[in-house]
Every structure is written in structure tokens, then in C-alpha cells.
Amino acid sequence: MVSFLSSTGGGLGGGLFGNTSTGTTSLFGSKPTTGGGLFGSTSLMSTAPTTTNLLNQTIIKPNTVHDLIQGAEALAKSVSGPELYGDKRDEIVAKLNQLSAASGIGKGYYKHDAPQVDYSPEGIFYRLKSVGYNRQSNYKDADGIVGMVMKTSPSNVATKEQRQKVIDALFVILGSKPTVHAHVENVKPLTDDLVEFLFYVYDKAKGRVSAKDVAQFFNQTAQFQQLQNQLQCVKITPRTQVSEQELMNYLKQPPIGYDLIFWKQCVKENPDPKNFIPYPIRGFEQLRERQKLQIAEINLQENLINDLRERLHTVQSDMSVLQNEYISIKQTKKQLSHRLLRILATQVLLQKYCKALDSDDERLHAALETVNAHLNAPGQIKEKIIDLLNKVETNSDVWKAQKLGAAKNKNVTIDKELTTDEVNHIRRYLTRCRGSLEQMTKKIEKTKKDLDIVMKEM
Template sequence: MAGGMNTTLGFGQQQQQQQQQVQGLSPDEIFSNSIFNVSIYGDERDTTLARWNYLQALLGTGKAFYSQSQPPVEINSQNYLCRFKAMGYSRLPGKDNKLGFVVVKFNKTLAQVKEQQDLIQKLNQLFGNRPNMMIHIDSMKALTDNSCQIVIYIEEKLQNTNETKRISANETSAYLCQANLKYQLTNLGIQKVFPMTPPDEDQLKQYLEAPPKGIDHRMWRQAIADNPDSKTFIPVPLVGFSELKTRLSCQENETANQVAYLAMLEKEICDLKQRHINTTAKVMEHRRKFSELSHRILRIIVKQESTRKVGLALTIDEETIKTKLENMHALVSAPTQFRGKLSELLSQMRMQRTKWSSAGTSEYTLDKDSADEMENFLTMQQRAMELLIETINNDLKSIDIITDGMVRMSTNSVV
């Protein structure tokens, strides 16, 4: 009986010693023991269980049982044996601190946040409902199925100059991260607030020097060395399928944003093209009016000069111009020149018309499409003629005004 009690006490002391040894180990050492130091059954079954734990570690999920006296180890994709890992590159986040962009993460879906009509009002309450402060939402996007983020900036209206300035991102973030606002942020579903500013050199150096958990040091150094643009991109680990899904979702959202931006640019380009067409039409219309007015002024000047030189002999220059015009008229009126060719064309047209009339058939036949096209063309020509008549009437009124003005000017000069 005493021997049994001693044996029991010895076993209890051994368990206690094992627990004390485990308690002194780091999580990584406990994880290694769960893979390489399985001791539950004391036979070949421990080897099989160790292989199963190793396979779970490679997959990055499951529970590793390795001791009767210790709880199982939770295996996730952050362990150093997980094979579902890759390295990617992301653009350095953040914008200038003066722009005041602050990221606010919600533990709600994007649809739930959009449904909050009084979101700006509630955010204003966090800042004390100051009338000279205006909160603006720059962008909204979903992060996961149950979380999203919005980017805000705050403008403050100065009382003396009535000008507005943006509050810096660090100042806004520091105010929202105060301990006395934590309860109100939790009620709004806000999970985290941080400034949307690029990391400084010390932060970037600290990030690159220490590899993330579960990433091999050599793999991390190789990713840093393979960075295509160290001033623009930083290496980012992709561990497990969840992070791969998150990155894919981010890429899809970014692609959707780019497509929307391209659609907006396409619309603006179409508007600019239409404005260009309208402007070109107006320019052509003004040029036409300018040409018409130039001809009218020229005719008025001719009439004025003719009236002024009534009874006077022609000058030498005028005689030269008259001679040239008479020669040109004689050249055009010659039988072998343009007038003779026009007469020949008219004769051929008359002969062709006589031939069709003697045959008893119509000269031309049009199908339905051609007739519709001809009708549309004639309608357009009729509208153009109406517009031309209206323009001529307006021009005649303008000429009357010019004529009356010249008469008054001549009367005043005579007086």
C-alpha cells in the first residue's frame, strides 16, 4: 500500500515537473514539441500521430495532440511549417499628412455603414458639434464580409479670414484615439482609427528588419532583394487562403474602381468631343457671317466710291483693272471655252430627256430606301433654306441700319 502510494506520488511529481517544463517554453517550442516530441501512447502510434500533426502543420489548420497532460496545440497558417505561403508586393500606403486623410475601420458590412444616414452627424458629435468643422467622406470600401473602412478628412473654417483649412491626419487620429472616446467609438461600430500617412524611415526599417511571424528569414530577405521598386513597394506575406482571398477581393475592388474611373473619363471625353463639335460649328457659323459682312461692307464701299466719283474720269489703275476684267469676260465667253462646253452639256441633256420621253418610261426609278433618304435630304434642305431666309432677313435689317447710319453721317458731314 505504501509502495502504491509512493508510485502515485512519483507519477504526480513527474506530471507536475512536465507541466512546469512546458510552462517555461515559448509557443514556438511548444509547437515543435507537438510535432517532433509526441508521447501519448509510448508505442508506434505516437509516430503516426506525429506524422498527422506534421501534415496538419503543413496545411496550416487543425489541433496537434502530443501529451496526455497537456492541452492540444491550435495550428494555424502562421506556423513556420505551413506550405501555403507566398510573397507579394504592395504599394506604400498613405498620403501627405497635410491632406488630413484618416482611415476609420468598422466591424460592419459596407451596406450597413451606407444605410446610416446620420453617420456624419454622429462623427460630428465626437468632435463636440463644432459649427466651424466639416467632416467629409473621401472613399468607402469593403475589407471582408463583416468589416469595411471609410476614409475621412476634416475641414475647419477660420473665423477671421473665412477660409477653410484641413486638419492634419495625425491630429485627427490622435483626437479620435483618446481613451474617453473609446466607448462612443465602440457604440458606432468603429474598430480602429489610424492616419492615412506613409511610414517614416524608422518604421519602414523596423518593418523590413524583422520578418513577420511564420515567414522564414531567408525567404523574407530574398523578397526584399527582389523588390522591383523599393521606393514605391514593400514586400507583403500571403499566408493561407484567407489572405489570398482578401488580396483577390482588394484587387477586384481596385479593378472596379479603375473601370469606373475609365467610364467617367470616357464620358468626359464624349462631352468634350460634343463641345468641340458645337464649338467648331459656331466657329464656322461666325466665319460665314464674317465673310457675308465683309462682302456687304465691300459692296457698300463700292457703292460709296461709285457715288463719290460720279462724273469723274477713271484713273490709271481703274483703267488697268477694267481692261483685265474685259479680257477675262471675253475669254470665258469664247465658243471654244467654258460657254461652249456648257452649251454642249445642255444639248446632251435635252437629247437624253427626249429619248426617255419617246420610250414612254420614266427617266428614273427609286426604291423605298432611296426615296426615304431623298425625302429626308429635301426636308433638311428646306430647313436650311428657311434658316437662310431668316438670316437674309436679319442681314437686310442690318444693312438698313448701316445705310441709315451712313446717310446720317453724310448729312452731318455736309452740315
């Protein structure tokens, strides 16, 4: 199933964007109107029929019912019972006519005084035909998406610079108005020498111009002639969704040469009726064109996937660089935070040196004086600890004898006496206590001196 470019009818009179230039000057200089353009001189060619073409095509019907019956009888007689020779040669002619009708080529004769019968791929006896399914467009008319089929190699519109040249040419054809610009939507290769250029027109005063209005403007004779000369445009059509009424009418009426029962069966077996439309395929050429379009679509998807992979790789590389920068910035922030804390602490100290002592400082000074007095005053903690330590060191034997005597008076047996290690342990403990008290005393004295200096400075 291949998505074809949808199309509608040709251009109408009147300019959508006002009067525009109708000259045939090429994008790269003045050239004759019969050739030359952005991609060089080429001859125009028709493309395969599309879904919306089928919806809008007009079936040529006979003028009367008599003509219809007469045409059907002539076709049936040419393949079943020619009356040319009146012998077995008529059977051979019938088989030849059947072969021509099945192949969709040539002309058939069945009677001397009757007109010849033309065989075409639209005939009911044509056998090289089938039905495929085309994907409907997802664009709405308000989106303004227009498809322009150009006869050029996909490599000629592959880069941004090449696509910008096409946009510049469209800008000139639109009248070179500063408020009206064309923008690229997508570029899809159809075959080796056909490209579908999707774009939309934006008007600063109105927004996006509808797809049908843009297609109607470019399909005018003068504008389309410029598209042919400068961009080698084959056709330009709006990419819009098919209305429900158009779809119902299309599905109800089988294409020319298709049996109604077979067509209804194809409509019933549509794998996705919401997105796909049955599409008649006649002959090997149309089948090959569909295959080319399918290959081009696959190549386009592969290119998009490769582009996404490259972009993903680039994003991952950028993320690694940003991650390293983030770590560096985080480390710098931490260093700046530490510096800021030091600056704030210094600032607080400077403020305190410049300010008078408050009540909290006075209370702290009084508390330190009290602690110092309790520690260093005669008969206080420090002196008592020093005296106790001296007694332990000098009178250990006396205390031991007193303890033994007390135990004898109470009839208590001392199972275990203090060992030398235990005495040394007590001595070390008391020594540490004295050292701690001396350190505390020194700190208190230092703090007191600092407070005295501050008070003198004030």
C-alpha cells in the same frame, strides 16, 4: 499585389476639436446604441490585416530565454518524438501533430505530464503561407487623408447625395463647428459589404488637419462609438506614408512563423522596393480576401475609365456646340464690322458737309479746273482728237496716195499697204479714246458741280 488600407494605433484621450457630443443618436433619428445607423442594423466584423498594422504590431515574446527554448523544444517534440505510449502509436500521434501543425489548427500532445502545444497559423511549421506585396500609401501626414472602413454595400455611397449624408454625420461628430468640415477624397469598394471612405478634415483657421490627429480624435471611445452606430464604421486609420525607420525595422524582422532566410529572399525579390512592401499571407481566407480586394480595385479602375469616357464624350459634344457658336459669333462679328465701316464712312461724310473747304479741297478743285480746261478748251486735247478722227475717216484715200508718192520719191517699195481691217482697228481705237475722254469730261464736270454746290452752301 493589392493595396490595403494602412493603419496605425488606436485613439488617445483628449479632443482635437474641443468637446463634442457623445450621444448615440442616429443620423435618421434616435436609436439604441446597439444597432441602427445610416445603413441599417448590422454586426461589426474585422477586416484583413494591413501593411501598417504589421509595422506597428507588438510581438508577444516569452518572458525569459528559458521559456523560449522550452516552447521550441515542446513544439519540436510534439511533431517529431511524442512519448505517450512507447510503441508505434507514438509515430501515428507524431504524424497527426505534424498535420495539425502544418494546417495551423488544433492542439498537440507529446508527454503525459507535459502541457499541450497549441498550433496556429503563426507557427513555424504552418505550411499554408506565402508572401505578397502591398503598395505603400502616397499620402503624407500633412494631407490629412483618413480611411474609414464601413460595413455597407458600395451602392449605399455611390451618389453625391449619399456621400453628403456621411459628411453630415462626420460634421455632427466633429462638434458641428462652422469652421471645421470634412470633405470626401475618394470612395473605394473593398468587398461586397465593405467600403473604404477616404476623407480629410479642413479647419478654416489652420487648414488641413493632419491625418494622425484626425484618426486619434475619431478613435476615442465616444467618437468611435458614434461612428459605429451611425455609419457602421469598422475601423478608421490615417493614410500616411511609412517612415524609413519603420520600414527598416519591419524588413529586418521576419513576421511570426516565417523563416529569416525566406523573408530576406522575399525582401530582395521585391519588384518595386520604393512603392511595394512585402506582406505575409496566411491561409486561404487571407488569400481570398486579397483576391476580392484585387477584383474590387479592377472594378474601380474600370468604373473610372467609363466615367472618363463619358466625360470625354460630353466634352466633345460641348466642343461641337461651342464650335458652332463660335462660327455664328464670327459671322455676326464680320457683319457688325461691315456696318461699323459704313457708319464711319457716313460719319466722315457728314463731318465734311458741316465743315468749310480746307486747303486740300481747294487744291483739288484747282487741279480739276486745270484738267477740264486742258480737255475742253479750244485747240486742246479733245478738239485735236476729234479733228484727227475726222481726218482719218474722210481723208484715208488722200493719205494713202501721199504715202505712195513719198515712197516713189525715195525709191522705196511698199511691200504691204494698210488693209481695211487695219484701218477699222485704228478707227475703233480712236473712237474708244474719244469715248474715254468724254467720260472723263463728264466726271470732271460733275465733280465741279458738286464743289460749286458745297461752296454755295458755305
